[in-house]
Amino acid sequence: MISRTLFTDILMIVFLVALQIFVLNRITLFGKYTPVLYPVFIMFYPFFRNKFQFLALSFILGLSIDAFLYTWGINAFATTLIAYFRTLIFRTSTDTSTDFFSFQSLQWSQYFFFILSSIFLHQLLVQYIEFFKFSRFFEIFMNVLATSAISFIFILMYALAFRIKQKV
Amino acid sequence: MGFLLRLFSKNGLFVFFIFLQLIALVLIFSRNSMQQSWLAGQTAAFNSWVSGYIDEGTSYLKLKQINDQLVAQNKLLMEQVYGKNSGVPVFRKVHDTIGGGQIYTFVDGEIVFNSINRKDNYFTINRGKRDGVLPQMGVMAPKGIAGIVINSTDSYALVQSVLSLNKIKINASLKKSGYFGTLTWKGEDSRIMHLSDVPKYVPLQIGDTVVTDGKSAIFPQGITIGKVSGYEVDSKTGFWDISVELTEKMGNLSKIYVVKNLKKAEVQRIQDTLQATIKREK
Numbered sequence A: 001m002i003s004r005t006l007f008t009d010i011l012m013i014v015f016l017v018a019l020q021i022f023v024l025n026r027i028t029l030f031g032k033y034t035p036v037l038y039p040v041f042i043m044f045y046p047f048f049r050n051k052f053q054f055l056a057l058s059f060i061l062g063l064s065i066d067a068f069l070y071t072w073g074i075n076a077f078a079t080t081l082i083a084y085f086r087t088l089i090f091r092t093s094t095d096t097s098t099d100f101f102s103f104q105s106l107q108w109s110q111y112f113f114f115i116l117s118s119i120f121l122h123q124l125l126v127q128y129i130e131f132f133k134f135s136r137f138f139e140i141f142m143n144v145l146a147t148s149a150i151s152f153i154f155i156l157m158y159a160l161a162f163r164i165k166q167k168v
Numbered sequence B: 001m002g003f004l005l006r007l008f009s010k011n012g013l014f015v016f017f018i019f020l021q022l023i024a025l026v027l028i029f030s031r032n033s034m035q036q037s038w039l040a041g042q043t044a045a046f047n048s049w050v051s052g053y054i055d056e057g058t059s060y061l062k063l064k065q066i067n068d069q070l071v072a073q074n075k076l077l078m079e080q081v082y083g084k085n086s087g088v089p090v091f092r093k094v095h096d097t098i099g100g101g102q103i104y105t106f107v108d109g110e111i112v113f114n115s116i117n118r119k120d121n122y123f124t125i126n127r128g129k130r131d132g133v134l135p136q137m138g139v140m141a142p143k144g145i146a147g148i149v150i151n152s153t154d155s156y157a158l159v160q161s162v163l164s165l166n167k168i169k170i171n172a173s174l175k176k177s178g179y180f181g182t183l184t185w186k187g188e189d190s191r192i193m194h195l196s197d198v199p200k201y202v203p204l205q206i207g208d209t210v211v212t213d214g215k216s217a218i219f220p221q222g223i224t225i226g227k228v229s230g231y232e233v234d235s236k237t238g239f240w241d242i243s244v245e246l247t248e249k250m251g252n253l254s255k256i257y258v259v260k261n262l263k264k265a266e267v268q269r270i271q272d273t274l275q276a277t278i279k280r281e282k
Helices: A006-026 A051-069 A074-084 A086-093 A108-131 A134-161 B002-010 B012-031 B033-082 B264-281
Strands: B104-114 B120-125 B138-141 B144-152 B157-164 B170-174 B180-184 B192-198 B209-212 B224-233 B240-246 B255-261
Touching: A006 A051, A051 A074, A051 B012, A074 A086, A074 A108, A074 B012, A086 A108, A108 A134, B002 B012, B012 B033, B033 B104, B033 B255, B120 B144, B144 B224, B170 B192, B170 B224, B180 B240, B192 B224
Parallel strands: none
Antiparallel strands: B104 B120, B104 B255, B120 B157, B138 B144, B138 B255, B144 B157, B170 B180, B170 B209, B180 B192, B192 B240, B209 B224, B224 B240
8 A cells, every 4th residue: 555645645636536526526416416525535544644745635626626516715715624623523424432433433424424423424515605596595405405415325335445444 | 715615626516517407507597588677677676676665765865954954944934915005005115125025034043942831931942043033033843833932042942832821822823713812821721821902792602713813013914823612701801711722732842943023123213212202201
């Protein structure tokens, strides 16, 4: 396993952005729902590394996605937010109030909960800021739920393929 | 500065997070058309909300000035409506220093003290000799007549209210038929005055308008006093005793207009010659 450095992180961002923009954004399930995969970078970033670097990389990841989708700042806002609150979401997912952050220590249900709440929070922010209309609250909320569910499946596939639970 | 450094060293990650979020927010509101237009709309709404309050405040401060303007305008209009001497024959050239048919002017003022519950009522107004208010001038209210000046100091005048038992007799006439009589107050109700000396054969109707008669030189002709609210034959005199409901509520008077008759001296002079003639004949 290649040890992760700033360089590999940037490579991974490039890979995820390319995957998201050129592959996943062309998939529209049930006519309108697009799976979102790129937050896996934030979710499965190793704990106990430089948090400033982590936040900055998350911001750059969101901004790169924005650059391709012409939604300046919206994804960057959401990704930076879930990056900052990742430990909080993780703590909420476990039943022990431990400071030992590792996915190996999680049960599968807790692991699912962590992924689902992360992607849900991310989509909630992105879609509400993007549509920016409270008059269409329920319509947007349904959209958030559907997109989160579909993205959850894709993220789970990614996590299982790269055996992340066992590694990180 | 020390505070900022301490904040950053203690909560560096949080400050960095807020910094990144601020960049994102600035981007959101400056580069996305929907958010941009929303921000513009909110700014405009806030602007109009604040300036609305400011406008309201300034207009409230201007109210007194506006009120003064309205009173001045009203005075001018009243001079136009009531002040013209319709009786001046147009074909005769009269040497007239005030140049035209103006016989009444008005001085506007406010009541500073008022009473309605005595036998003889008086009120004080904030206009006096300095404004040309002299005894025996009529005082009008916006909707009717109010009284007659009985005394004036430099800047105040005492007015005998129309609600005075024996001291006030006003020449009034029925607008419809033109018959005139004497308007007095009987001391019971501050809203009702009585019109007497109208002959019994004059047809009457509840609701007929009673106006001032021009024959007294105190009030201009045709000012509305009130409406007929009841009538019966006075058994002592055999004339109608007509109850007149005043259109002006004497209890809440505040603005008044003093009627100045510019030709009063002239009228007085001609009437004095009558007295002299009577005396001579005796």
